[in-house]
């Protein structure tokens with residue numbers, strides 16, 4: 221039997237997917253990334269509990285997280301095709317030093333994965349609603365999180381609300397559909 225949260229979830233999806241700036245595929249694209257971020261970040265967090273020093277922590281984390289993820293996939297009886305590579309992406313990202321570079325991007329509306337009607341507008345500049353009406357140049361892959369799978373130079377437009385409050389440093393929102401297979 222479905223619990224109240226599962227039912228609520230289904231109701232929310234039905235509303236979200238009919239919004240004119242969205243679609244069922246877009247909603248699932250975003251939701252699957254949110255869940256991926258949950259899987260990867262908490263697996264790293266859990267593995268850290270059994271590592272005793274900062275020495276070679278990246279290498280140790282990769283081994284532990286790959287193994288725990290394999291166990292979870294076995295229990296769940298589903299597979300992420302690129303699970304080992306995903307672990308490398310996440311661990312490298314968390315382990316890397318930050319660096320900031322500017323990026324440029326084209327377009328005149330927000331590119332948020334679940335759909336967003338946000339465009340640039342001066343009306344609310346300087347007000348608390350500014351984040352909804354301001355387009356940022358966003359590094360598709362967060363600058364601090366580039367690794368061997370990520371192109372640091374790719375940019376896109378995101379409204380500031382999605383760029384700062386939703387995407388932030390989350391890695392999953394930078395990953396294209398290939399990584400979710």
Ligand SMILES: [Zn+2]
Pocket residue numbers: 330331332336337338378379380381382
């Ligand atoms: Zn947006």
